[in-house]
Amino acid sequence: MAGQFIKKHTKAVSKPVYGFDGVGIHLVESEGDLGDPPFYLQEYVPNDRDFRVFVIGDQAVGAIMRVSDHLTHNIHQGGCGSAIDIPKEMAKIAVQAAHCVGVDYGGVDLLAYNGSYVVLEVNGTPNWHCMQAPIPQFLAEYLILQDKQNQ
CATH class of the missing domain: 3.30.470.20 (ATP-grasp fold, B domain)
Known part of the structure; x- marks a missing residue:
């Protein structure tokens, strides 16, 4: 499902479920860029x-x-x-x-x-x-x- 989301949007932003201070947020362009779950994805907005x-x-x-x-x-x-x-x-x-x-x-x-x-x-x-x-x-x-x- 994450792969489909990334493919649909070309780029996505991965965030940890329990984040703080911007730690663990990164750009993903393929399923291989994802870290270990749990995480959630947002559409990348330039x-x-x-x-x-x-x-x-x-x-x-x-x-x-x-x-x-x-x-x-x-x-x-x-x-x-x-x-x-x-x-x-x-x-x-x-x-x-x-x-x-x-x-x-x-x-x-x-x-x-x-x-x-x-x-x-x-x-x-x-x-x-x-x-x-x-x-x-x-x-x-x-x-x-x-x-x-x-x-």
């Missing part, structure tokens, strides 16, 4: 940067753009990050993605593609390197508000 949008509740509260000269733009894999303003469409897609997987807080990784954005993944425990927005403060305020509403 890019030179990605975006991480931090979502808390129903709001995108901060975002960074990560740039590198290789496949993963993760800060821990040598990418450089900088805070950005969040375009409305980016915010909307990020919030929808977080809701789809049922998280109140998450880092939604996106690629710009064909005039819109493609969701790579939703991280339930994202770090906030390079952020200018005070994510820990926003998260604490959200949790306090949720606690008060549930009493």
Whole structure:
């Protein structure tokens, strides 16, 4: 099945099921490029940067753009990050993605593609390197508000 997916898309990105910091992510062009399972495959989308949008509740509260000269733009894999303003469409897609997987807080990784954005993944425990927005403060305020509403 993995071979069929790779053949259909020509290139794919292999990711470990339980990954962190961009470790274990690599480009595959044939079934022989796959490592040991378990892993999952994503369609390869050409890019030179990605975006991480931090979502808390129903709001995108901060975002960074990560740039590198290789496949993963993760800060821990040598990418450089900088805070950005969040375009409305980016915010909307990020919030929808977080809701789809049922998280109140998450880092939604996106690629710009064909005039819109493609969701790579939703991280339930994202770090906030390079952020200018005070994510820990926003998260604490959200949790306090949720606690008060549930009493």
